[in-house]
Amino acid sequence: AGRPTPPGLPPQPGAEPPQPRREALRVGPAGGGPAGHPGS
16 A cells, blocks of 8 residues: 556555545544534
């Protein structure tokens, strides 16, 4: 995991391009922000 995706293969977990879902999770309860923001 974490290796660059070779050409012709689907993006594997841990690839270079970060996914918006991870960003949303960071903004959730794990973001350390005000407790009142749903982590949905």
